[in-house]
Amino acid sequence: MTAEINIQSGRKAGDGAAVLEVENLTVEFPTEDGVVQAVRGVSYRLAPGEAMGIVGESGSGKSVTSMAIMGLLPKTARISGSVRFRGEELLGRSENEYAAVRGKKIAMIFQDPLTSLNPVYTVGRQIAEAILAHNDVSKKAAMDRAVELLATVGIPFPEQRANNYPHEMSGGMRQRVVIAIAMANDPDVIIADEPTTALDVTVQAQVLEALEAARAATGAALVLITHDLGVIAGHADRICVMYAGKLVEKGTVDQVFYEPRMPYTLGLLGSLPRLDEGGRERLTPIVGSPPSLMNLPPGCPFTPRCPLAQPVCEEREPDLYATDAPAHLSACHFHEKLVGVSAAQLFRPTSVDTEGVTPRDLEVQQ
Amino acid sequence: MSEIRASSVTPGTPQPTSPTGAAEREFTVKERSQFQQAVRRFLRHRLAVASLVVFILIVLLAFVGPLLWKYTYTDITPDNSQPPSLAHPFGTDSLGHDGFAQVLRGLQQSVKVALCIALVASTLGVVWGGISGYYKGLADSVLMRFADLVLTIPAIALAAALGSTGGGTWWMIALILGGLSAPLVARAVRGVVLSLREQEFVEAARALGASDTRIILRHLVPNAFAVVIVYATLLVASGILAETALSYIGFGVHSPDTSLGLLISQAQSAVQTRPWLFYFPGLFIILIALTVNFIGDGLRDALDPRQTRQRR
């Protein structure tokens, strides 16, 4: 982990303070059956105004990370590490102290807009409430600002729409209201957790456009959490790939999409059917399935699914190593071996159920 | 069905050299495995197992006990108003009836009534609710309105009225109480069937060409079973209590025959002076109600293959 921090601070030294710094964040949930290590030492720095994507499959810990940052995890969660907003530590704050930051400085957008909107108030009033909670303005001014915000996120007829209740709106419209609430207090950071997953593609495009508008209007930095690599490609400057509670690759979107240095990232890209490629080339699924986050064995958690795995991978978990490009980090002992390698060269285009097997089993069979 | 392609061989597990041999083994395991798994899951539920043992002992006591005990419930012994002793473990009443013999007979009657209520109510309720939920529409409306109507009838009052004219035989009471409880089961089953029939696996069965009968018997009934079991056990418990209540107010089982409820009612005036007459039947009522509920709990979990959690 130290290697990464050095590089990060070296690169960031010039542009001053990061708006959000997460350092060695660890989240554990004690359960009846054992301790679930949901997040295992996540570190990143978010520069002002920058858009960073966090990508990972279900259960990789990407949502838990942001919930921990927002102080929204249940009391049973054991959180350690450090989360600093403009240099101020957030972890360990009381609920009241957190409330001063939450919504005002850091805003969050969830997957399901219905759960974040109150069904018994009009959306205009809910936006106004968000403004009044952190600002000393008149109700009238807050309502006017609410209508303005609705217009910003692309809602037609904002004056009328402000008087609608959440159930009178479509899913895409509701999500845009949530974005309007998020930007109401001119936050420095917006964390969007799967903001478009439940939506149709054309609606997703509208919502992403609204999110861009919100960023443009507030100048906020964005943490975009999603499983959709396409969404990240178009809306983030940097990307973190998460696997089994850890960041396994970080870099600019171009670096990570065009020259992935972690086998998992390469595998994800290879298993995606492409809209821009017509052929019926075989897709390359990643064999095996993600590990249980309870009782993780030592070593790299991707080892059982990794075609590059060597004995050392089972013994020692790799740090985030610097690769050939600056600020492009990979948690793989053998990241050099991935230079110029395509997914099809590394992964087998198999069609059998591979969720219970390892790459070696496949080789034996074929 | 021929071997389709090389890659369709599942990796990771060595393919058996003699597929038939393996198949034999696997399917003979399977044959008993459903039932065995359910038994295994039930045995994990310790409270349920203990309850089952106690319940079986109670039933044995009720039906075999009277044959072995030296007194019958009609015998009048020379000892009257005796506290519990070796000769009369549950004491005697003022007429000299042996308390233990009376409790045994009462137990027998009460258990018969309760099981009968549960059986009548759940059978009727499953058919009633099943038809209502599966066919929906007019049939559903009619059946459910009728269920509402039946539920407005005060069960105890009706059983009292009919039971007293019909001579108060135990099966009469059981039929009436069972019939009046059936709408409760019917409503619950209807709810379950309504949601089940919209499930994709039911649609899948339909797409495979399954008949209504097959869908009901193979898919809906097993999935609705948990609900029925819970209701049936609740009904046994409430059946015991209903019989007790009826006999207590004097419309259930009549003297010289007896039941747990009747015994309690007869003993109420003597709670202070001869408490044993009151507390022994009461103890058995509580025991039956409790054990049956725990058994139901265990059964419900045992019959659900998704239930994997270890229970204490």
Add this chain to the structure above:
Amino acid sequence: MTAANVAEPAVSAGREPVLAVRDLVKHFPVRSRGLIRRRVGDVHAVCGVSFDLFGNETLGLVGESGCGKTTTGRLLLNLIKATSGEVRYDGRNLVDLSPSQMRPLRRDLQIVFQDPFASLDPRMTINEIVAEPLQIHGLYGSRTQGRDKVRELLRMVGLNPEHGNRYAHEFSGGQRQRIGIARALALRPKALVLDEPVSALDVSIQAGVINLLEDLQDELGLSYLFISHDLSVVRHIADRVAVMYLGRIVEIAEKEQLFTKAAHPYTQALISAIPLPDPRKERSRQRITLTGDVPSPVDPPSGCRFRSRCPKFANELTDAERQKCVDEVPALIDRGQGHASACHYAEALKLV
């Protein structure tokens, strides 16, 4: 309405379709609440859909939620009764058949469902689930024969037959979807309706299932109606693609045609809205963003149903041209783009 119902485009001429769908209509009644439930309107779920499904081909049926694609799939298998129209299979119109007349045909036409968790009976073992179609159609045979068939089917979908005694909940989503496929294949069907078969799966798992579907098609000569909202998957797996909007097919074409020369504004918007996992392409792409929401299918717009959200209608057309969109349902015909689209002012556009 009849204007939209045109026969299959010329591309398909000469081949005999496995399934021929003509003018399929499904209206669901909307009823008032209360004891007497009056019919207060209709949901126009599917309105005059026509297409052919040929042997050994994959027809992608794409559209957003509520466009009627899933209903169309169910109508094809007669799982819900069509209001009118025809589904021709083997010289018979399935729409007219009773459940018992339909039963033997179910051997040839099967379906794989979207939700791998809801589509398998939680109280049956995998062996029982896969054996069920064989038992229904009297193909299970003796116990030895039956169990061998089940094992073979599990092996065919890449599952370990040793796991047949387990229950569905013991498997992951991808494995369950394979079980659903094995069940559908048990009767050796000719055509499969695949209703969003990979939408619920994580990408790394999804790829394996897609590969499996392709293999099975190649080896068994299956025809697929692949229903999906995910154009990327459809582009990967389909031979031809039909795009649905609000109960109608708005464009149908060979895959390459559709993705390189999309002619209907809705298809164009749909293609341009899909994010590409390629940062450079993504930055330089032309986006067509739609405004507003899908209108209610209870009261769809007159004429062209897409006009309420159509960027062309809003920005490019003259008032006289717009009038045509309002008055006249655009027919699904070739207007010079090489394939059929239901837009009066169709223009081919390359978006990826």
